[in-house]
Amino acid sequence: MTDSGGKRLGQALRAAYREKEATDVSDFWKSKTMARIREKGDALTHRFPSRMDLALRLTWRFAGAAAAVALIVGIFAYRLDWNPDMAMARLYLQDPIEFAILETIGIL
């Protein structure tokens, strides 16, 4: 095959490719598309979620995990019989001077 033959083949194939555009297609697909879109309705509401929406989404995403952790800590504390008032009293009885100093400077 010569170069000009190859060139003509390429051009003829491109012409055949462009010819494909001449195919007739009815506009019925457009009404079908709109019907499907109306079925979906206004599923899209916001272009970009606001910061408040993002914060709320984040909060709710971790709400379950936070509740579970709080429950586990609560059960653990209950089983240890841990009571903050009792613990404070115990600290005071163990070392009343240090406790008084810490309380005065605001650490306790």
Next chain:
Amino acid sequence: MKPPQGHRSDGEIIDDILGGNADAFEIILERYGDRILRILKRHLPVDQIEDVAQEVFIQAYKSLNACRQPERFKAWISAIAVRTCYDFWRKRYRSREMTLSALTPEQENWLMRTMADDSVETHEMLGKQQEAKEILDYALARLSPEDRMVVSLVYLEELSVKEAARLLGWSVANVKVRSFRTRKKLHRLLTKQHKELP
């Protein structure tokens, strides 16, 4: 240039749709329907065009909130169309629905006439003949979906490698390498010689 009075920009229409007015999508459909059909007609079998056109616009509607540059909506929806065509061929190849038949004597004759130096027919005349379309389909059916898309965009549509890469969402290097290899493959398929098509 300022749009004519009453002409709403793509950005305004998209805002309207995202605000809950799904009917406004009809304007998009009317504005870009023909352009998308032209893309699909080049890439797909005739009996698939309408179904795929619906898919393209449904896909565009569903991902409208991801269109961050409404002023480039035309390029955005064109890329969706090209990628939907690629998906179509991938599915078709996977389901082995491709039928590969040999060239008929008429098609071989067309090839001979086209490549003959003393041919009196112009390439436009040759391209309009039924055999030209059949030979094009014959060659494209023997390429992988990736090669098919690249050869269609770069060789047949004569788009730049960069533009083809943008439409397909691939790297420029990938398209460049595929384009080079596929041209040779296409050439071998049609001529059984080892010369590059111009």
